[in-house]
Amino acid sequence: MNKFLRIFGSILLGFIGFQVVLRIFRRNLHFPAPPFITAALNSRFRERWQPPDVILERSRVTSGKKVLEVGCGGGFFLPAAARRVGANGKLYALDISPRMINIAQKYLFTRAPSHYESVDFINRSAYDLPFEDGALDVVYYIGSLMEIPQPAKALRVAYRVLKPGGTVSVTELLPDPDYPGVYRTAALLKATGYRIIDLSGNLFSYTVTGVKL
Ligand SMILES: C[S@@+](CC[C@H](N)C(=O)[O-])C[C@H]1O[C@@H](n2cnc3c(N)ncnc32)[C@H](O)[C@@H]1O
Structure with a gap:
């Protein structure tokens, strides 16, 4: 003992x-997470630790919605997100790093080949979302918001592209070195104009969801 x-x-x-x-x-x-980190981010172990469907359910990624993942990294959540939005929805995956986009495309192709063509990849900054005002139902960030130098600015841009009633979700995971406490994340969302509608998960993996009024 x-x-x-x-x-x-x-x-x-x-x-x-x-x-x-x-x-x-x-x-x-x-600086943005280096591509070698995808060896851990896309591991089988993570599937048990942070099951994509659990986190995407909390993030309101459901059938028929127009959804954007900001900071998709190596694409760990994309196969499940593409299945969830289905043929009547649309999934966009954005990342500032071209190498991450490349890894994410390969990952999606390997894990969900039938959904590969349906996902649009966007190599841009989180401040530069190429959507009309009110175009999207859901914007979500998983382990990426605090990596963005000005997270409040990114959230304001997301607000612009969301429909009224659309949701933003921020999931943070330990042991991410940028991990902030749940109340700090909620305060950031409130300060950028969202109404908080859900706090879920636990210390190791939580999701804060806000709605655009
Ligand atoms: C820790 S990874 C998380 C990836 C993925 N969401 C996951 O959980 O596996 C964070 C990602 O955010 C991206 N990122 C960092 N700053 C960014 C910015 N300003 N605009 C868009 N993406 C950014 C990085 O390139 C990186 O791929």
């Missing part, structure tokens, strides 16, 4: 120490 506690304590301390160092590093050096 003592040995078990020692091992558990060492792992916990190691994890906390690693988080502190990473967070200090990220606070001083802000």
Whole structure:
């Protein structure tokens, strides 16, 4: 028992120490996640830890909707999101990094080949969404909002492209070094004009959803 506690304590301390160092590093050096991180982001282990359908359900990604993922990275959520919106909906996947877009396209093709053609990939910044005002039903960010240097600016742009009644969802996941507390995320959404309609999940993976009034 003592040995078990020692091992558990060492792992916990190691994890906390690693988080502190990473967070200090990220606070001083802000850049988009490097593509090699997709080895972890797109892993089978993550499917159990953060099942895409659970997070997409919380994010209101449902059949027939026009949906945008901002900061799609290696595309971990795209196969499930494409299945969920179906033939009557439309899924857009945006990322600032061309290499991430490339990885996401390959991932989608491998995991959901029949949905590959239906997803539009957009290589742009989160501040530069190429949509008309009120064009979308859902905009969601998973582990990406706090990577964007001005998250409030990104949320205001998302507000413009959402329909009245459309939703924005922000999911944050540990051990992401940019992870903010749930109330900080909710305050950010409120400050940019959304009404909060749901806080769900737990400490390790939470989603805050707001609606455009
Ligand atoms: C940690 S990854 C998360 C990827 C994916 N959502 C997931 O959970 O697997 C964050 C992504 O946000 C993208 N990103 C960072 N800053 C961005 C910006 N200003 N505009 C658009 N995408 C951005 C990065 O290139 C990266 O692919």
